[in-house]
Amino acid sequence: MTHMTATLPETLEKAATVEFRGLRREFGTTVALDGLDLTVRPGEFLALLGPSGCGKTTALRMLAGFEHPDSGAVLVDGEDVTHVPAHRRDAGMVFQSYSLFPHLNAVDNVAFGLRMRKVRTAQRRARAAELLELVGLGDKGERYPHQLSGGQQQRIALARALALRPRVLLLDEPLSALDAKVRLTLREEIRRLQQELGITTLFVTHDQEEALSVADRVAVMRAGRLEQCAEPAELYGRPATAFVAEFVGTMSRIPGELTDGTVQVLGQRLPADGEVPDGAVDVLVRPEAVRVHPDEQGSARLVATAFLGAVVRATVRLADGTEVKADLPAHEATGLGAGTAVGVSLPERPVLVSERIQK
Amino acid sequence: MARRLTLWRWIVLGLAALYFLVPLGASVIFTVDVPGQGVTFDAYTKILSTDGFLTSLLLSLELAVATIAVVLLLMVPAMVALRLGAPRLRPVVEVVCSLPLVVPPIAFVAGIATVLKWGPEYLSRTPLFETFVVIQDDSFPVVLVLAYVVMALPFVYRALDAGLRAIDVRTLVEAARSCGASWPQALVRAVLPNLRGALLNAAFLTLALVLGEFTVASLLGFRPFAVWIYDVGGSQAQMSVAVSVLSLLVTWALLLALAGAGGRNRTASSRG
Numbered sequence: 001m002t003h004m005t006a007t008l009p010e011t012l013e014k015a016a017t018v019e020f021r022g023l024r025r026e027f028g029t030t031v032a033l034d035g036l037d038l039t040v041r042p043g044e045f046l047a048l049l050g051p052s053g054c055g056k057t058t059a060l061r062m063l064a065g066f067e068h069p070d071s072g073a074v075l076v077d078g079e080d081v082t083h084v085p086a087h088r089r090d091a092g093m094v095f096q097s098y099s100l101f102p103h104l105n106a107v108d109n110v111a112f113g114l115r116m117r118k119v120r121t122a123q124r125r126a127r128a129a130e131l132l133e134l135v136g137l138g139d140k141g142e143r144y145p146h147q148l149s150g151g152q153q154q155r156i157a158l159a160r161a162l163a164l165r166p167r168v169l170l171l172d173e174p175l176s177a178l179d180a181k182v183r184l185t186l187r188e189e190i191r192r193l194q195q196e197l198g199i200t201t202l203f204v205t206h207d208q209e210e211a212l213s214v215a216d217r218v219a220v221m222r223a224g225r226l227e228q229c230a231e232p233a234e235l236y237g238r239p240a241t242a243f244v245a246e247f248v249g250t251m252s253r254i255p256g257e258l259t260d261g262t263v264q265v266l267g268q269r270l271p272a273d274g275e276v277p278d279g280a281v282d283v284l285v286r287p288e289a290v291r292v293h294p295d296e297q298g299s300a301r302l303v304a305t306a307f308l309g310a311v312v313r314a315t316v317r318l319a320d321g322t323e324v325k326a327d328l329p330a331h332e333a334t335g336l337g338a339g340t341a342v343g344v345s346l347p348e349r350p351v352l353v354s355e356r357i358q359k
Numbered sequence: 360m361a362r363r364l365t366l367w368r369w370i371v372l373g374l375a376a377l378y379f380l381v382p383l384g385a386s387v388i389f390t391v392d393v394p395g396q397g398v399t400f401d402a403y404t405k406i407l408s409t410d411g412f413l414t415s416l417l418l419s420l421e422l423a424v425a426t427i428a429v430v431l432l433l434m435v436p437a438m439v440a441l442r443l444g445a446p447r448l449r450p451v452v453e454v455v456c457s458l459p460l461v462v463p464p465i466a467f468v469a470g471i472a473t474v475l476k477w478g479p480e481y482l483s484r485t486p487l488f489e490t491f492v493v494i495q496d497d498s499f500p501v502v503l504v505l506a507y508v509v510m511a512l513p514f515v516y517r518a519l520d521a522g523l524r525a526i527d528v529r530t531l532v533e534a535a536r537s538c539g540a541s542w543p544q545a546l547v548r549a550v551l552p553n554l555r556g557a558l559l560n561a562a563f564l565t566l567a568l569v570l571g572e573f574t575v576a577s578l579l580g581f582r583p584f585a586v587w588i589y590d591v592g593g594s595q596a597q598m599s600v601a602v603s604v605l606s607l608l609v610t611w612a613l614l615l616a617l618a619g620a621g622g623r624n625r626t627a628s629s630r631g
Contacts, residue, residue, distance in 0.1 A: 066533055086536040087545075093537040099530045103552040112548070113538035157534075164539055 015042035016077045016167040016200050018063060023072035025058055025224075032058040033069070034224035043198045045191065046229075047205055047215035051247070055224040056204045060170055063202065065089045076167060087116075092161030096173040098153045100145040106132060106156050107141040113164045131159040134193070151182035158190065162197070169194065169201040175210065187214050208248050212236065220244045238273075242354035245284045252290070252324040253282040255356065263353055266318075271350040281353040285346060290326035292316055294336065295343035300324075302340045305333060312336075316344055383607075390601040402601040409598065415587035421499065422583060423569040426507040427562045430515050433508070435558075438519050439550060442528050456516035459509050464574040471506060472579060500581050507569050514564040522557020526550075567610060 018040040025033040033055045040046045048056040061067040062074055065086030073082045081089060100109050107128045108115075114124035132138050135155040145153055154174050161169060171190070175183045191214045194201050205211050211218045212232040219229040220243075228240040239245035256265035258281045263272040265283045272281075292302075292314055299319035306313045312333035314326045324344060328336070336342070390402045406412055441452055459467070478491045494501035528550060535545035551558070573585040582590070584606070592599030 064533075064537055066536070085541075086533070087539045087541050089537075091537060093534070095530055095534060097527060097530055099527075099534040101531065101534070101549055101553070102526070103555075112535070112540075116535075116539040116544060116548075160534075160538065170537075 015198050017042050017075075018168055018200060018202070019073075019075040019078075020059060020062075021073045021075065023059065023062060023069045023074070025055075025062070025067065025069050031224050033062075033072075035072070036221070036224065036226055038219055038226055038229060040200055040202060043200055045194050045201045045203065045214065045216045047203045047211035047218045048221060049205055049208060049211040049218050049248075050221035050227075052206060054221040056206075056221050057172060059221075060172055060202055060204045063089075063168065064091050064093050064170055090164070090166050091168045091170055092164065092166035093170040093172065094154065094157045094161050094174040096176055098145065098150065098177070099157055100153055100160070102145050105142050105144050106137065106148070109145070109156055110159045110163050112160060117164065127163065128159075131163055132156070134162075135159045136189070149182075150178050151186055154178065154186060155189075158193070162199075167200065169199050171201065171203040173204055173206070176205075176207070183210075190214065212248070218248075220247060222247075239284075239352065242274075242282075242284060242352075245352060245354075250287050250325055251284050252287070252322075253284060253354075253357065254318070254322060254324060255320065256281055256283045256353065258353055263351065265351070266344055266346060268346060268348075270346060270348065272353045273350050274353045276353050276355055280356045282356050283346075284352040284354060285324070287313060287325040287327040289347060289349075290316075290324055291345045291347070292326045292328060292336075292342050293345075294340060296341055298341045298343040300342050300344050302336055302338055302342050304338055305336065316342060318344065383604075386600050386604055390597055390604060393597070402597045403605070405598055406602055406605065409591065409595075411582070411587050411590075412602075415582055415584045418499070418582070419570055419584035422503055422507065423566045425504045426511060426569050427565045429504060430508045430511050430565060431558065431561065434512070434515050434519055434561075435551070435554075436546070438516070438523060439528060439532075439546060442523055443532065453516065453520075456512045458512075460513045464510070464572075465578075467506070467509070468575045468578045471502065471575070475502065475579070495579075497581065500579070502579065503576055503581060503583070506575050507565075507572065510572070510575075511565040511568055514568065515561040518557050518561035518564060519554070522554045522560070525557075526553045563613060566613065570606065570610065 020036050020038045023033045023036040025031075030053075036055065036059055038059075048059060050056045058067055062069055063076075065081075065084065069082065073080050075081065076090075100106075101112065104112065107125060110128040110131050111124040114127060119127070129138065129141060132141055135158055137152060137155055137159075140148065140152060140156075145156075148156070154177075157174070174190070175187055178186065187210060190203075203211070203215060212235070215232060217229055217231055218235050220227040220235065222243050228235060228244045230238075230240075235244065236249055239248060245251045254265055256263045258264075258272055258276060258278050260278070261272055262269050263281060263283055270283075272283075288311075300316050303315045303317050303323065305315070307330070308327075310330060311327040312330055314328055314333065314336065316324045316326055318324060326344070391398050391400060393399055393401070437452075441449060475491065475495065479488055482488050482491065494505070531549045531553065532545045535549035536542075540548060569583075571585055572583070573589065576583050577586045577589070588599050588602050588606070591602065
């Protein structure tokens with residue numbers, strides 16, 4: 001759509017480290033954060049991912065200074081900022097809902113922070129124009145928020161957040177109010193901008209695809225705690241816990257028997273990952289790891305197929321009633337209709353096991 | 360069917376117009392048509408020269424300005440804080456602010472009069488005695504401002520509440536704060552400009568209230584505009600009606616000015 005060619009090299013000099021240390025916060029009886037420890041490296045794009053109510057937004061707001069922890073500390077570059085008020089935090093923030101000031105046009109919105117810092121009019125207008133150029137809206141400076149689309153408003157909010165050259169950029173689900181296409185282009189632009197500026201960025205989202213596609217590392221949270229913080233590929237390929245495995249991507253559970261570090265599943269014996277006592281377990285498998293082939297003697301039945309473009313996602317019911325999702329290349333799926341008898345197998349690789357969930 | 364409906368609408372409109380316009384027209388005719396002299400505007404020209412007109416009108420306007428300033432300084436920070444900090448207290452504040460509608464002015468002024476009588480006797484040896492004297496100063500009775508602030512609470516509360524509902528106060532304040540604005544700056548630079556319509560509404564309702572208030576001022580023995588109209592009416596019937604018509608026109612002019620300002624606001628926000 002638009003290309004951001006302008007650069008602001010002066011922002012590069014001071015990428016900050018952010019540390020959360022044992023953050024704890026309760027709202028009445030609900031525990032929003034239950035001892036969160038997390039370190040964000042300088043210049044890193046870190047996504048905080050989790051279901052709603054997992055505390056990811058609370059953590060972000062604590063870094064912004066809008067919430068205060070019951071215990072624990074927030075450190076920026078090793079300096080404790082837990083008790084620094086929000087307007088002295090040096091953190092730019094983009095909000096979920098449209099947060100532009102309705103009474104100001106785009107230029108004045110971007111220049112708002114500079115006005116608070118008493119920068120001279122000519123100087124701040126020049127800086128604002130430069131930032132609008134950076135987000136690809138150089139020609140929309142005189143427009144008011146109500147004259148701009150949702151995507152344009154979020155770009156201006158991004159420019160406003162960057163105006164004061166903050167040490168940290170905070171993004172609180174900035175794309176969730178936008179439609180699918182705008183969301184895609186804007187997230188790529190945010191990523192490119194972040195890399196150009198090299199600014200430490202925290203990005204809160206509940207959309208795992210969004211998190212995996214833009215972030216350097218993804219921190220998965222659950223019930224106020226960190227489940228796993230890893231690079232997207234590792235998170236997807238080697239999830240540390242069953243929760244991460246099922247939250248990130250699609251995962252099927254197949255019953256198996258664990259003995260001495262190997263698991264008996266679908267008539268195969270495979271090495272097992274995961275700290276679970278021997279006995280009845282569930283084997284966690286991704287759809288692309290499950291192989292399905294037509295087999296007249298097979299005890300499994302194809303229940304449904306969904307065409308996803310390059311692949312067909314098949315739902316297979318095993319003899320014991322368990323449903324498993326499998327991705328087949330589209331050409332292999334022709335001729336496989338609902339009710340076909342099929343055989344199911346797994347590749348000879350270690351599999352993730354977790355405790356059996358009773359249904 | 361549709362035609363009959365339109366007909367009914369015109370009939371209702373006509374009846375309502377008669378109800379409002381006949382007394383108004385009668386008032387105007389009464390002031391300009393003097394028996395035996397034909398049409399004359401003497402009643403209106405005499406207003407300016409009549410003793411007490413200018414002082415009482417100025418007093419009323421001064422009281423109005425002071426009341427608006429006090430009630431807005433009191434209510435705007437309170438309601439913003441309420442929205443951000445303690446949304447659960449809102450029903451309580453709403454009830455408290457609506458109380459003046461329930462208590463009749465006559466009971467209200469009786470209470471004030473009692474306190475004003477009791478206070479100086481009881482406090483005669485303390486500096487507070489002076490306070491009681493000062494707030495009853497005839498040239499600018501502060502006690503009336505205090506009373507009017509209470510009486511304006513229900514209107515101001517409702518006007519501001521409607522305005523605050525229309526904007527996302529929390530996000531605006533937080534956006535301003537993350538841009539380096541302190542609390543007062545966030546309030547003045549980010550919230551107040553977006554409450555312009557609500558502030559104008561609140562100011563106008565308060566102005567109308569103060570200009571027309573009679574009971575409290577009269578019973579406490581002060582002489583703002585409404586009391587002056589009543590006093591003049593006793594001796595010069597024609598002129599008191601002329602003054603009423605004039606004050607009605609002034610009030611209308613203010614209302615139209617406000618509607619103009621508010622109207623611009625509405626069209627601006629509806630485009631989004």
